Amino acid sequence: MQNKIKAMIVDDEPLARKGLAVRLEQFDNVEVVGECHNGLEAVTLIPQLQPDLVFLDIQMPGLNGFQVINKLRELNQTIPLIVFVTAYDSYAIKAFDIHALDYVLKPIDETRLSEAMDKVSTVLSMHQEGDHKHRLAKLVADFTGDDCEEILRKLASGESLDSPTYPDILAIKDGSEVTRVNVDRIQWIDAAGDYMCVHTEGDTHIMRRTMKELEEELDPKKFVRVHRSAIVNIQYVSKLVSHVSGEYHLVLNNGTELKVSRSHRDRVKDMINK
Structure with missing residues (x-):
């Protein structure tokens, strides 16, 4: 048999x-x-x-x-x-x-x-x-x-499964100067009108880019969209807090607190739990 x-x-x-x-x-x-x-x-x-x-x-x-x-x-x-x-x-x-x-x-x-x-x-x-x-x-x-x-x-x-590469440096132009910012030092990015505020460990840099353009340029395994106007580097997240109102907020290592919108909540929670 x-x-x-x-x-x-x-x-x-x-x-x-x-x-x-x-x-x-x-x-x-x-x-x-x-x-x-x-x-x-x-x-x-x-x-x-x-x-x-x-x-x-x-x-x-x-x-x-x-x-x-x-x-x-x-x-x-x-x-x-x-x-x-x-x-x-x-x-x-x-x-x-x-x-x-x-x-x-x-x-x-x-x-x-x-x-x-x-x-x-x-x-x-x-x-x-x-x-x-x-x-x-x-x-x-x-x-x-x-x-x-x-x-x-x-x-x-039929798309390629090759993993995309993401830059280690973000070039930020300010007038006649270009500042090279190490991507791993970026804590979070938020929108201020037509400009993006790129917050690092010690400085805030201003650049004229759209949130969508920046999101596509940053590694999605490190950066997560938490709101229509904010992207966070997950390595700087200290905790995810749920409030009585049902809202969620991310607290960064430096104490900064950012609201998580309902549409991005599941993705954020997945990133936090990894």
């Missing part, structure tokens, strides 16, 4: 894990050897259990699906076959047809799951794991996977 395919399920939603486990019971050649409720647990258990196949949710707290794969690679661990589980139906077809063994959409359809398992069986029987892992490695090597929706959008539209 053919050895069973050892499968793991990684998903932060208990009902999703249970539903997939129940559906996999119909496959006589599949044995679910473990379940993980987040990416950190998956990074620990995958090397221990050494499954042949992992059903990997993409959007999870802590480590998302892309980051799980990247972390396993960093630790020089063997990466099993991956079938992504995603709710991003508008992107999934193009994205995963190129880079993954297969994908299933939430809620999981039994017919679609059968097709995915047929593909898994074929790959395992023909020893084609190498090709799958090469494509998977290319995916995580090209992009860190920090923003799930952005990477899927780019994959689907």
Whole structure:
């Protein structure tokens, strides 16, 4: 009798894990050897259990699906076959047809799951794991996977996944003078009419640029838009405070307090929690 395919399920939603486990019971050649409720647990258990196949949710707290794969690679661990589980139906077809063994959409359809398992069986029987892992490695090597929706959008539209480069110096012109400001020393930027006030650790520089232009020039992993008229360097944030009124404010290391608008609140909270 053919050895069973050892499968793991990684998903932060208990009902999703249970539903997939129940559906996999119909496959006589599949044995679910473990379940993980987040990416950190998956990074620990995958090397221990050494499954042949992992059903990997993409959007999870802590480590998302892309980051799980990247972390396993960093630790020089063997990466099993991956079938992504995603709710991003508008992107999934193009994205995963190129880079993954297969994908299933939430809620999981039994017919679609059968097709995915047929593909898994074929790959395992023909020893084609190498090709799958090469494509998977290319995916995580090209992009860190920090923003799930952005990477899927780019994959689907055929855009390059190469990480953009951002300048270390911001050149600020004031009359006949140009001051070179180290970007890492910028604490926050706010708008003052038609001008931008660039606040560093000891000075405030005035420049005539739009907020949108500055936002595009600054590394989004370091700088976050907190309001229509303010951008903050996250490394200078001391704390995020919620008020009784429902408003949120960022407090910087120097005591400066900046209001966080409702439209930017989720992004700010994500940056703070990393």
